[in-house]
Amino acid sequence: GSDASAKAVAARQAILTKPQGSLGRLEEIAAWLARWQGRDMPRLEQVKVFVFAGNHGVTAQGVSAFPPEVTVQMVANFAGGGAAINQLARIAGAQLAVIPLDLEHPTGDFTTGTAMDDDAFLAAVSTGYHAVTEDTDLVCFGEMGIGNTTPAAAISAALFGGGAEKWTGRGTGVDDSGLRRKIAAIEAGLSRHAAALSDPLRVAASLGGRELAAILGGVLAARHRNVPVLLDGFVCTAAAAPLAELHAEGLAHTLAAHVSAEAGHRSLLEALGLAPLLDLGMRLGEGSGACLAVNVVRSALECHAGMASFAEAGVSQE
Amino acid sequence: GSDASAKAVAARQAILTKPQGSLGRLEEIAAWLARWQGRDMPRLEQVKVFVFAGNHGVTAQGVSAFPPEVTVQMVANFAGGGAAINQLARIAGAQLAVIPLDLEHPTGDFTTGTAMDDDAFLAAVSTGYHAVTEDTDLVCFGEMGIGNTTPAAAISAALFGGGAEKWTGRGTGVDDSGLRRKIAAIEAGLSRHAAALSDPLRVAASLGGRELAAILGGVLAARHRNVPVLLDGFVCTAAAAPLAELHAEGLAHTLAAHVSAEAGHRSLLEALGLAPLLDLGMRLGEGSGACLAVNVVRSALECHAGMASFAEAGVSQE
Numbered sequence: 001g002s003d004a005s006a007k008a009v010a011a012r013q014a015i016l017t018k019p020q021g022s023l024g025r026l027e028e029i030a031a032w033l034a035r036w037q038g039r040d041m042p043r044l045e046q047v048k049v050f051v052f053a054g055n056h057g058v059t060a061q062g063v064s065a066f067p068p069e070v071t072v073q074m075v076a077n078f079a080g081g082g083a084a085i086n087q088l089a090r091i092a093g094a095q096l097a098v099i100p101l102d103l104e105h106p107t108g109d110f111t112t113g114t115a116m117d118d119d120a121f122l123a124a125v126s127t128g129y130h131a132v133t134e135d136t137d138l139v140c141f142g143e144m145g146i147g148n149t150t151p152a153a154a155i156s157a158a159l160f161g162g163g164a165e166k167w168t169g170r171g172t173g174v175d176d177s178g179l180r181r182k183i184a185a186i187e188a189g190l191s192r193h194a195a196a197l198s199d200p201l202r203v204a205a206s207l208g209g210r211e212l213a214a215i216l217g218g219v220l221a222a223r224h225r226n227v228p229v230l231l232d233g234f235v236c237t238a239a240a241a242p243l244a245e246l247h248a249e250g251l252a253h254t255l256a257a258h259v260s261a262e263a264g265h266r267s268l269l270e271a272l273g274l275a276p277l278l279d280l281g282m283r284l285g286e287g288s289g290a291c292l293a294v295n296v297v298r299s300a301l302e303c304h305a306g307m308a309s310f311a312e313a314g315v316s317q318e
Numbered sequence: 319g320s321d322a323s324a325k326a327v328a329a330r331q332a333i334l335t336k337p338q339g340s341l342g343r344l345e346e347i348a349a350w351l352a353r354w355q356g357r358d359m360p361r362l363e364q365v366k367v368f369v370f371a372g373n374h375g376v377t378a379q380g381v382s383a384f385p386p387e388v389t390v391q392m393v394a395n396f397a398g399g400g401a402a403i404n405q406l407a408r409i410a411g412a413q414l415a416v417i418p419l420d421l422e423h424p425t426g427d428f429t430t431g432t433a434m435d436d437d438a439f440l441a442a443v444s445t446g447y448h449a450v451t452e453d454t455d456l457v458c459f460g461e462m463g464i465g466n467t468t469p470a471a472a473i474s475a476a477l478f479g480g481g482a483e484k485w486t487g488r489g490t491g492v493d494d495s496g497l498r499r500k501i502a503a504i505e506a507g508l509s510r511h512a513a514a515l516s517d518p519l520r521v522a523a524s525l526g527g528r529e530l531a532a533i534l535g536g537v538l539a540a541r542h543r544n545v546p547v548l549l550d551g552f553v554c555t556a557a558a559a560p561l562a563e564l565h566a567e568g569l570a571h572t573l574a575a576h577v578s579a580e581a582g583h584r585s586l587l588e589a590l591g592l593a594p595l596l597d598l599g600m601r602l603g604e605g606s607g608a609c610l611a612v613n614v615v616r617s618a619l620e621c622h623a624g625m626a627s628f629a630e631a632g633v634s635q636e
């Protein structure tokens with residue numbers, strides 16, 4: 001990140017026609033964009049949303065309210081423009097790309113084996129990594145995958161402890177018995193993969209999913225290519241979390257777009273030291289929360305770029 | 319409000335391709351728009367932002383960090399397109415109208431007399447009332463007026479009790495001695511106008527300001543003309559608060575767009591039972607927080623109107 005560009009933003013913010021600091025987080029956002037784009041005057045011409053989709057062997061444990069075929073059905077719905085993310089990406093002025101990851105071959109059920117072997121994990125990471133290109137000014141990551149709050153909770157428990165129950169919520173809406181099955185599956189996964197839990201990438205491979213691995217790759221690529229990132233909800237945040245365990249500043253180029261209503265997300269953001277921009281009770285995934293926050297980022301930039309200084313406007317200062 | 323239209327929205331939300339309730343407050347917002355527009359399918363073609371500007375006699379008590387001439391200077395800045403609200407209204411797709419209210423004649427200093435006599439108060443209310451027209455689909459109210467967090471705090475204390483200190487913050491940034499002067503001025507006002515405090519409109523006239531009175535008139539007109547309202551920060555909310563005291567449902571057609579960093583706003587929203595959409599540490603006024611929330615409302619509507627149903631998309635349900 002560029003300290004110089006972040007400082008240039010702070011210096012300009014101080015002379016714009018408003019009380020010092022009165023735009024609150026919008027001022028921080030402008031400096032964050034500048035720091036991670038490496039530009040004194042950041043830009044938001046190319047905003048992209050990637051929705052990675054994957055299927056999960058652990059659905060065999062009865063952890064989701066919806067059948068697994070909904071993943072491919074929703075991919076078709078994205079293609080047809082009928083999902084929430086289609087509407088939200090359009091409103092955000094963002095290009096949407098949906099990338100299905102080998103949907104015909106679900107990951108392994110992590111209660112009985114690893115979710116992905118090394119080849120499968122690296123292939124998914126690589127897909128995410130290569131999706132993010134240098135011409136991008138801001139990237140949102142989202143996901144679709146029936147059952148994927150289960151690997152997200154398993155990763156969170158593996159990385160941050162506290163037990164399965166702390167991180168397990170109702171996802172798309174399981175009932176009480178489904179919630180118990182979900183907690184039991186995660187406990188079984190943590191137990192089966194106990195030897196892998198000290199290695200963040202082994203955690204992601206053993207307990208995760210292809211769409212989570214692709215997000216991990218995409219967030220890493222964004223850092224290498226000077227692209228600031230908006231993280232979405234619980235699954236997206238859990239997908240990126242291993243990067244924070246690998247490097248203390250591993251997620252410094254990301255902002256948490258929102259805090260989801262899914263049970264574990266608030267604790268996960270706290271564990272990562274991320275302060276969400278929005279808190280609207282959403283729990284849809286698809287990148288929906290991230291897309292909604294694009295307008296906040298855009299508003300921050302437009303104020304920064306477009307406002308007059310006290311001198312330009314002839315306004316008296318304190 | 320139309321119960322039938324709100325119910326039509328809820329029925330449609332239940333068949334759209336997402337887990338039940340997973341769009342959180344976006345689902346509530348769609349129903350709220352429908353209820354107060356009286357349309358089963360709400361629309362957001364005409365979104366308007368009114369910024370009323372006024373000057374305040376109580377600035378003689380040294381309650382603001384900025385000199386009073388900044389009000390007219392900022393009105394010129396609005397006209398020139400250089401203020402935050404100009405950028406935010408553009409991004410929100412909203413028409414901005416700035417309405418200065420007799421800036422050459424500040425209100426009376428409420429520590430020594432009434433802020434406005436009946437004629438002045440009713441003229442300002444009437445200006446706001448007539449600004450809101452039936453062709454409007456959503457209206458944001460904002461304000462500009464050096465010193466105006468002082469009348470806002472005085473109104474809040476008058477209506478909800480708890481003493482001046484509870485409601486008094488630093489506004490544009492007064493130092494500790496300025497804060498003490500501000501509290502003392504509000505205490506003097508509450509004491510001087512003790513006989514008026516049981517009458518919400520007398521409170522607004524005695525302790526308020528012209529831009530606050532115009533907002534009160536505008537919020538009332540919006541109710542009469544089926545226009546949902548986004549309230550902005552502390553001053554805007556305090557301006558509208560007398561309507562909630564006059565009628566238990568007086569602000570039911572409003573949403574609190576955000577909670578400001580100005581000290582009294584969170585308590586004021588709690589007193590009014592309003593749950594803010596955004597919490598971004600902003601404290602600028604001008605309608606800035608309301609404008610930022612327009613995109614959230616627009617996103618809610620676009621999801622509601624644009625998403626496919628389970629049947630249309632061929633997606634399996636639980």
